[in-house]
Amino acid sequence: xSEVMAASRPxxxxxxxxxxxxxxxFLYAEVDLLDERRFEEWLDLLAEDIVYFMPxxxxxxxxxxxxxxxxxxxxxxxxxxxxxxxxTKRVEQxxxxxHYAEEPLSRICHMITNVQLLQANPxxxxxxxxxxxxxxxxxxxxxxxxxxTLVGKxxxxxxxxxxxxxxxxxxxxxxxxxxxxxxxxxxx
Amino acid sequence: xxxxxxxQWVDSQRGFISRDIFVDPKVYQLxxxxxxxxxxxxxxxxxxxxxxxxxxxxxxxEESVILCRDKKGEVHVFLNSxxxxxxxxxxxxxxxTSLFTCPYHSWTYATDGKLQGVPLYxxxxxGVLDRSEHSLIEVPRLVKYKGTVWASWDAQAPDFFxxxxxxxxxxxxxxxxxxxxxxxxxxxxxxxWIIPANWKLAAENFLGDTYHNPSHRSVDLIGIGxxxxxxxKGRRDDELAKAKHIWVSFMQGHGVHSAIAPExxxxxNSFLSDPEIEEYFRHCFEERKRRLGEQARLLPFTGTIFxxxxxxxxxxxxxxxxxxxxxxxxEAWRFFLVDADAPAQVKEYLRHYYMRYSGPAGMTEQDxxxxxxxxxRASMGTIARRYPFNYQQSMNTSKMNDLVPGNVSTQMxxxxxxxxxxxxxxxxxxxxxxxxxxxxxxxxxxxxE
Numbered sequence: 130x131s132e133v134m135a136a137s138r139p140x141x142x143x144x145x146x147x148x149x150x151x152x153x154x155f156l157y158a159e160v161d162l163l164d165e166r167r168f169e170e171w172l173d174l175l176a177e178d179i180v181y182f183m184p185x186x187x188x189x190x191x192x193x194x195x196x197x198x199x200x201x202x203x204x205x206x207x208x209x210x211x212x213x214x215x216x217t218k219r220v221e222q223x224x225x226x227x228h229y230a231e232e233p234l235s236r237i238c239h240m241i242t243n244v245q246l247l248q249a250n251p252x253x254x255x256x257x258x259x260x261x262x263x264x265x266x267x268x269x270x271x272x273x274x275x276x277x278t279l280v281g282k283x284x285x286x287x288x289x290x291x292x293x294x295x296x297x298x299x300x301x302x303x304x305x306x307x308x309x310x311x312x313x314x315x316x317x
Numbered sequence: 318x319x320x321x322x323x324x325q326w327v328d329s330q331r332g333f334i335s336r337d338i339f340v341d342p343k344v345y346q347l348x349x350x351x352x353x354x355x356x357x358x359x360x361x362x363x364x365x366x367x368x369x370x371x372x373x374x375x376x377x378x379e380e381s382v383i384l385c386r387d388k389k390g391e392v393h394v395f396l397n398s399x400x401x402x403x404x405x406x407x408x409x410x411x412x413x414t415s416l417f418t419c420p421y422h423s424w425t426y427a428t429d430g431k432l433q434g435v436p437l438y439x440x441x442x443x444g445v446l447d448r449s450e451h452s453l454i455e456v457p458r459l460v461k462y463k464g465t466v467w468a469s470w471d472a473q474a475p476d477f478f479x480x481x482x483x484x485x486x487x488x489x490x491x492x493x494x495x496x497x498x499x500x501x502x503x504x505x506x507x508x509x510w511i512i513p514a515n516w517k518l519a520a521e522n523f524l525g526d527t528y529h530n531p532s533h534r535s536v537d538l539i540g541i542g543x544x545x546x547x548x549x550k551g552r553r554d555d556e557l558a559k560a561k562h563i564w565v566s567f568m569q570g571h572g573v574h575s576a577i578a579p580e581x582x583x584x585x586n587s588f589l590s591d592p593e594i595e596e597y598f599r600h601c602f603e604e605r606k607r608r609l610g611e612q613a614r615l616l617p618f619t620g621t622i623f624x625x626x627x628x629x630x631x632x633x634x635x636x637x638x639x640x641x642x643x644x645x646x647x648e649a650w651r652f653f654l655v656d657a658d659a660p661a662q663v664k665e666y667l668r669h670y671y672m673r674y675s676g677p678a679g680m681t682e683q684d685x686x687x688x689x690x691x692x693x694r695a696s697m698g699t700i701a702r703r704y705p706f707n708y709q710q711s712m713n714t715s716k717m718n719d720l721v722p723g724n725v726s727t728q729m730x731x732x733x734x735x736x737x738x739x740x741x742x743x744x745x746x747x748x749x750x751x752x753x754x755x756x757x758x759x760x761x762x763x764x765x766e
Contacts, residue, residue, distance in 0.1 A: 183678075185506070185508070185509075187409075187410045187411065188408060188409050188410045189409055189410070189412065190409055190412060193412070197412075200506065204668075205505045205506040205668060206505055206506020206507070206508065206653050206668060206671060206672060207506070207672065208508075208672075208677075208678045209672070209678055210668075210669065210672055211672075211673075214546065215541075215669075215673050218539055218540075218541055218545075218673070218680065219680060221539045222535045222536060222539050222680055225534070225535040225538050225539065227534045227535045227538070228535035228536075228680075228683075228684065229532060229535070229684045229687045229688070230683035230684050230686065230687040231683075272691075275690070306410075306509070307509040307510060307511060307648060308508075308509065308510035308511065308677055309510075309511055310510070310511070310677065311510070311511065311512050311513055311677060311686040311687075311690055312677045312678075312683045312686050312687070313677050313678040313683075314683055
């Protein structure tokens, strides 16, 4: 392991790994709700003050990536810069049964991998809030032949909520420039 | 009716248009050759290139172009292809540069397009290669209008205002400040995505296809408009509730759906969940009325400037380019506009509304893309292609220069689409500009119907 990685790496302990396991299970259970189309139950896993953000990504010169590659949270236009209200609206829309872009419903499969626990506050033993990074591969097939594969990274902030967790912040980095899909009707 | 306005695919008199024009690679190729090489196309917005050396990589038809402000501040549009072996000289979307350097053999071009550097010029090319003849290929025609930049590859093209004709006062409403000052908009972001459908399906939808409202039933049921949080249903607030709707077709192929406010022209509340935003727009409305007088009664909705530039004039305000990508694919670009000097709070409000409404992630427009995809898929078959699309809605109900200049209907109509495909036919029939613009003295279908 490089010195840089070692320096930024939180100390490992049994509590750390237990927490990581718990968080992974939460993430897997969460996408199960989406893939099983239990959208209203999924909404319950989102904090009331959730920030749900997917930037657009631009082709920029070497050296400008940090500054200019992704559109910014809180300014201009992104693919998603949402709160609980709009996410709830999106669910309501699907449940009308006449949202034709999702009627009939797509078949969706979320693969969540490379789960890395980055931070646990205040401590792994008493974690109230965690930051977790993962990769996603979202497969969408709708009607007969229409298929999309959406791949990228997520960074989530999860907040302890009773026995479980809620998503307080989700940044979704989709690895595409021109969106190679006609729609983004799926949740990430 | 001029023969130029119909052909084997377009029977605008009876209202039938062949499905071939939405799926056939041969027709698509003809469009690229005969239409996109001549028509005025929207390339970008000056707010995207405010400083010398700024560039924005855009498209005209299938081809990549660079919109660039040179070191002296002049705006250019270049073909994005090296004169030597054709490599794209710019593969960045937007930025600032003093040179475009081809990655292949390192020919370099200045921001005014001039070929500046040719490696080993003295020993390999001296006396043969004339550098002054090898600038980046530049559009012969370019116009800057209220912040927008348009270009044509045809040196003989009519000037932009002749081309726009009487559609000008409608698209103006998208480009001017909400308080009636001219221009003053800025682009706050550009969506880019692939629609698996022919580019004309999107263009004709924006001509004023009011009939497609039922496909947006889901958003209308749940309410996503500016006042949705206050319980108002629908996908936008009905600012035009008291206005008389008009659908206007223009000889040049443009079509718009606008509205005329009743005498007195009272402000309609449209931002119920946010009194401060409401107050701002009410103020803008009154200012506009004061500035423009009677003219302020004309309110914009949507429109398409032939062939592939569309606008939303009010909510959610912006310009679209429907770039042809293949016979059955479109690369859609949606430029979102706000008044550059609007308060931060207003811009914040608008951008959220734009995102939830528009484009592939927008709750409204997702349903459009579904329609266009499956209309395309179901029109590719041999049998399907024997049966043309029907464009007979409100035949013979439009009147020339009724209320506003143009061919005007006061009920929803497909006259704009019929007019659009008449213009499309003229280009595909290699008509000269006099015929395209109706300057040939022939009584045209638009007037005759």
